[in-house]
Amino acid sequence: MSVAGCGTHTATLLDRNGATVAVANVLTEVEWGRVLDGTSSARALIQPDSDCCGRLGRIGSWRTRLVIFRDGQYVWDGPITDVTWSLGQVEVTAEDVSVWLDDRVPHEEKTFTNVDLSEIAQWLIEDGFAPDDPGHTVEVIGQAGISGSRSYSAGIGQTGDHLRQLAEAGIDYTVIGSKILLLPETHLVSVGRLSDADMPEGLEVSEDGKSLVTRWIVAGSEESGVVGTDGGTDLYYGLHERYIEMTEIADVTSATQAAQARRRVSSQVPVFIDTQQVTISPLAAIDVPSLVPGWALDVTSASTCRQVSQRLKITGVRVTENGGDDNTPGSESVQVQVAATAAEVA
Structure with missing residues (x-):
């Protein structure tokens, strides 16, 4: 059985043509993430040494890629979109290829x-x-x-x-x-389990009431004049309506299907669980590189007044490692966000 462990990161900077620009020999901080239906980001703080300082000066936004490995396993890759050179360090920020x-x-x-x-x-x-x-x-x-x-x-x-x-x-x-x-959207294959024992510093359970919509109206382009609707007054929540234009929609059937898809997600107040600024226990029954948004975790928690015991979709992952200093050892923090919307409940 895989466990989270305590990972160590390395990073390489590659040119668009695949050539190595520099290797981050002294990586003092690193952070990378993954998100569902969006673009993730990563950050690396590099301390130049005698062999790589000149190479680090050749980093270029959009030209250079930041590639991150955790315990030798490829976990993140994307173009650098911001770089700052300062005395004794170089900080790069990158976004994944979808940017x-x-x-x-x-x-x-x-x-x-x-x-x-x-x-x-x-x-x-x-x-x-x-x-x-x-x-x-x-x-x-x-x-x-x-x-x-x-x-x-x-x-x-x-x-x-x-x-x-x-x-x-x-x-x-x-x-x-x-x-x-x-x-x-219905993909809910589990990649591990989390319980209160795996999150010794606690977690946070929250609802996003503003995301509730019980009736959707979806309009196509103004030229097409198509409109699709789905839903109505909910016996428990009442009526919450939302209108949106999707100009690429070409017919009423597609507009109606889009309204149905949105209502499947929004017809119940979504519940979100966040491990906050804590480190998931290294003994947790998860493999960190396998924490992929769109997959799921089986979560059981009674540590808050809102008890949870169900399979929840991963919506975000954030991993950070601080190299520490002479007085403080470095450490890794693994945070995961999971959610249950009406689609997952169904």
Whole structure:
């Protein structure tokens, strides 16, 4: 059985052509994360030594990639988007490969008619990277199981925005290294267990009441005039309505399906569990590199007044390591966020 352990990180800085720019021989701080339906970030604080100072001066935003390993295992990769050189240290901040899609637009006219959302998501990603690919792959873990019609115009809207909006209609995505994973919203395969014993400093259980919507109205483009609705007054919560425009939607059926997908997630007040600023016990029955948003953890906790015992979807992961100093030893902190929305409850 795998356990969390106490990981040690290393980092390498690579040029877009694959050549090594520098190796972080003295890595004093490192932080990396993973998120569901969004772009994760990482940060490294490097102390230059005699062999690498000149090389570190050649780091370039968007040109250089930060690649992070935990106990020798590849866990994070993405382009550097900010770098600061100061006396005795270099700090780099990077974002995963999906950040490129925020700087891309659709490159051709494309219309989909009643196809699985995973096919549309694949096209958005591949079209976004087609003119200039920094290095990526796409893996479909499973089809969304939700079909729809969408229409995209060349040069209109950012590809990243299109992908996030599609994710709100019934498909999930996450990034691991340079790979973009597409998976159904209903994917709930467990990768480990957490109990109160695994979180000795406690956790936080919270509800997000502002996320509750019992009736959705989804409108397509103004030219199409299509509108789809789903839901109504809930006997327990009352009526909470939300209107949104999704200009890429091409027909009433797709608008209705988008409304249904949104209501599946929002029809109950979502419950979130966060391990806060604590370290998950090294003996916890989880393998840290396997903590992938979109997968799930079996969580049992009676440490708060809101007791929890169910399988919850991982929505975020944050791992940090501080190298310490002469007086304080370094340490690793592993934090995970899990959630139960109406989709998981169902």
